Amino acid sequence: MVGVFLLWFGWFGFNGGSTLAFSEHVPKILVHTAEGGAAGGLVALGTTQMLDKRPQVPLIMNGVIGGLVSVTAGCDVMLSWGAIVTGGIGGLLCTLSVRWLSHYRIDDPVGVIPAHLVCGIWGTLAVVLFGDPRLWGMGYNWGQRLGVQALGVGTIGLYSFFVSFALLKLINRIYPLRVTSTQEHIGLNISEHGANTATQQLIASMNNHSLQGDFAQPVVVEPGTDVAPIANHYNQVLVKMDQIRADLHTSQERLLTILNAPAFPVVISEANSGTIQFINERATELFGFMLQEAGRFRETDFWHACTDRSAFLAAVKQRQRVDSFEASLRRSNGTTFWSLISGLEISYNNQICILFSFSDISNHIERETILRQLAATDALTGVYNRRAFFEQVERRVAISIQRHWPITVLMIDIDHFKQVNDRFGHAKGDQVICSVADTCSSILQEHDLVGRFGGEEFVVLLCNTPLNRAHAIAEHLRQTVEQHWLLDQPDPLHVTISIGIADMQPDEPIDTTLKRADQALYLAKAKGRNCVGQWHQSA
Numbered sequence: 172m173v174g175v176f177l178l179w180f181g182w183f184g185f186n187g188g189s190t191l192a193f194s195e196h197v198p199k200i201l202v203h204t205a206e207g208g209a210a211g212g213l214v215a216l217g218t219t220q221m222l223d224k225r226p227q228v229p230l231i232m233n234g235v236i237g238g239l240v241s242v243t244a245g246c247d248v249m250l251s252w253g254a255i256v257t258g259g260i261g262g263l264l265c266t267l268s269v270r271w272l273s274h275y276r277i278d279d280p281v282g283v284i285p286a287h288l289v290c291g292i293w294g295t296l297a298v299v300l301f302g303d304p305r306l307w308g309m310g311y312n313w314g315q316r317l318g319v320q321a322l323g324v325g326t327i328g329l330y331s332f333f334v335s336f337a338l339l340k341l342i343n344r345i346y347p348l349r350v351t352s353t354q355e356h357i358g359l360n361i362s363e364h365g366a367n368t369a370t371q372q373l374i375a376s377m378n379n380h381s382l383q384g385d386f387a388q389p390v391v392v393e394p395g396t397d398v399a400p401i402a403n404h405y406n407q408v409l410v411k412m413d414q415i416r417a418d419l420h421t422s423q424e425r426l427l428t429i430l431n432a433p434a435f436p437v438v439i440s441e442a443n444s445g446t447i448q449f450i451n452e453r454a455t456e457l458f459g460f461m462l463q464e465a466g467r468f469r470e471t472d473f474w475h476a477c478t479d480r481s482a483f484l485a486a487v488k489q490r491q492r493v494d495s496f497e498a499s500l501r502r503s504n505g506t507t508f509w510s511l512i513s514g515l516e517i518s519y520n521n522q523i524c525i526l527f528s529f530s531d532i533s534n535h536i537e538r539e540t541i542l543r544q545l546a547a548t549d550a551l552t553g554v555y556n557r558r559a560f561f562e563q564v565e566r567r568v569a570i571s572i573q574r575h576w577p578i579t580v581l582m583i584d585i586d587h588f589k590q591v592n593d594r595f596g597h598a599k600g601d602q603v604i605c606s607v608a609d610t611c612s613s614i615l616q617e618h619d620l621v622g623r624f625g626g627e628e629f630v631v632l633l634c635n636t637p638l639n640r641a642h643a644i645a646e647h648l649r650q651t652v653e654q655h656w657l658l659d660q661p662d663p664l665h666v667t668i669s670i671g672i673a674d675m676q677p678d679e680p681i682d683t684t685l686k687r688a689d690q691a692l693y694l695a696k697a698k699g700r701n702c703v704g705q706w707h708q709s710a
Contacts, residue, residue: 175232179208182239186246196247203246204239207258211238211290214262222270229282230266236286237265241294245302253301260297261290295320373398377405387413435528438470442484442516442525445471449519457529459502468503470527475499475507487514487525500529509536549623551601552608560622564632564681567618571634578634578675579641582688583611583648585627586667586700595664603666610651614644630685638674638705645670645703653701667701 186204187197215234219227241261242254249257268285279285299316307316342348356379376390389409392402436454440447447470455462458473474480479498486493492515500510511530516523549556555563571578585591585607592600604627611621611631618634633641653667671692675684687706695704 172228172232175235179235179239182208182243186243190247200246203242203249203251203254206251206254207242207246207261208235208239210255210258211235211241211262211265214238214259215266218263218266230269233269233282233286234262234265236282237261237290240287240290241297244291244294245298248298248302248306250301250303253297257294257297257301261293264289264293292324295324373402373405435530438473438527438529439517439519439524440470440527442523445469448522448524454529457502457531458500459504459506470525472503473500475501483512483514484525487516491516497532508533549608552605552623554608554612554629555620555622557622557624560620560624560630560632561681563620563622567620567632567634568675568681570618574635576635577637578632578684579636579638580673580675580681580684580688581631581633581641581645581648582671582673582685582692583607583629583631584669584692584696586669586696588627591664591666599664603664606655607652607666607668610648610655614648630688638672641672641674642703642705645672649701649703669695669700670703671695671706672703673706 182204183201186200190196190200212231212235215231215237216226218234219225219230238258238261241264242249242258245257246254265282265285268289269279269282272279272284277284296317299313299320304311304313304316311319339348356375373390373392376392380390389406390402392399436457437449437451438447438454439449447465447468450462450465452462455465458468460468471477471480476499483493483496483498486496492513494513496512496514498510498512499507501507509532511532512527514525514527517526518524519526548554548559568578570576585603588600588603591603604623607627607629608621608623611629614631615621616634616636619636620632622630624630633644636644649668649670653665655666669692671688671690671694673684673687673691675681691704691706693704694706695702698704
């Protein structure tokens, strides 16, 4: 504890001295340093009291260090409340990180990783959240500032890791940094300092059991020594433990697998019948029922399509373990959602079962769908844009060729559209474009397409439509547009369209058909517009 307060006192010199001058900023830096350390310690105190039902002094002291580390990066640019919040969150992260490392049995006896790595990263990012944005260069938005700080964290982290790793590797080749496993087993007091008593040997062996968690090997002590009876009794206990461990080996593996992913919905079910052997509370929440109601359901009830389950089980059987399998699942009330599913085959209660873990990705799928729709449609009219039109055309043409359908293309252009914009404004022009798009869409059949090629130009693909019928459709379309806009009173807006028609010839690419339809459109314009032009071989 005294050492922590000495560090705290030294931190004033570290942060305050970082300005390289005793300026008017130094008092503020010192206050923020004190606030960050105090907030980190107080939050660590509250956290340990809440989680452990009593204060844990070592964790509280580490929380103070975490608060000091967190506030260091921004102590000169933060307001007081920002320093307090940053230090408090640092103390929380530091305390939780210690527990996380302990849970996964990662050795960090003095808490360096939580206090300096975790809180250092947090403090660097917190500069963006609580620092004065005016101190950044002009033109940096919040995301860019966060990106700059994250880039710094990543760059320094990678540099430090690889440089130190390479340096330690080099030193280790020249001068080994670790003793041998045998020396570790017997203890450094014996291997390094020559201590070699029966008591030391027994203690070293028992200590190795405690540290490694492996009690399979008995302790070895010279017979006839004063600790031999203790060693023999200890070895008898090890034999009994080994028998118990053999009986519980399967159950331990199952429990460890489940406990390693406590944050995710988990279901264990029989592979063939789908009978649920185990389900955690997170899974019942995901599928919309109470834990005590789990007996009403089978795991097969959760799949929207049985074929998805069959494909998943086949993948598990082939690869033993499956990660990131996307499928549509069903809740108890019948609603569906998209989930990312992982699974592996395990033995549970002497039966072959599948352990499933689920992650709801419905929001992600919905965003992807919206983005695909936005990428494929014209923002103004809602019809296909040029790129998406060509993507769809390939499929429609293939269907038409397979079914021996005739294909006709209409190239449509709004007459004198610039005059509409100049006289009535762009808002009215947009209204005209949308109206023409709606009129074109109204004539479509199941496999037909309409797309906006740009400006006031549209293209319609008519499948299973011969040329004479397409001509009648085009004429009807032209009249509909003309009659609709003649009714706009008291300031009449006369809108007409010109249409070019061309039918696709055998073995002809769609680009060629479009060019011929475009030539027919020019013929219609040459005739005075507001008419339908048809491509002929002589055109």
